[in-house]
Amino acid sequence: MKISTKGRYGLTIMIELAKKHGEGPTSLKSIAQTHDLSEHYLEQLIAPLRNAGLVKSIRGAYGGYVLGNEPAAITSGDIIRVLEGPISPVEVLEDEEPAKRHLWVRIRDAVKDVLDSTTLEDLANYTDDEQESYMFYI
Template identity: 65%
Template structure:
């Protein structure tokens, strides 16, 4: 089992909101929090690692906020999730022998990594028509 915490889910939400804004004016965290009915305070905690990781940049001033640090097609879901969550590891079950278990879980881990690393932020922004609830 692999579970992505609220850090990862809300981080993806921030990034999707910024990607949908494109090259338009920056978005404030307050606006993103209102758009998705999330805690602005919690989003403030997530924006620092996203900024430090180069995925977002801040724009100062009365109409400031945040914009993507790179083009949406250059940022993957894996970049965002790993930055906020650390390495993702599939948790092994206890009902298989060791050799079978290792081979199976290695394949599952590889598949998860492949999906995360081939899904761009642009893909997520274009597919996100459900409001907030999306799954990886």
């Protein structure tokens, strides 16, 4: 399974909204400028996120987008499923060899577990310092 730019940039939008949660609406233009992304492309991605209730749009001169729920209640899996579809490395066929089918199911479940246990709050509060706890020095 490969996450496309739709999923990656969609996560970028949502993480930025999570970082600014409670501060009012954020424009796609500001997110696009901050991350050097196409504002037009972000506009295409925000529509399915809005339709799924993950974001709300605020109209007006100081409008933009806000999260549809608390950052702790939205998982990266929610976002990826909206933008990429079902999470599966391969289409598991019933007539597939049982050992291979078991492997594909385990891979799918592991990816789903990571995505569904990682919230926007986790991603918005992530710092490079946390990476150090996983480093092993010899």
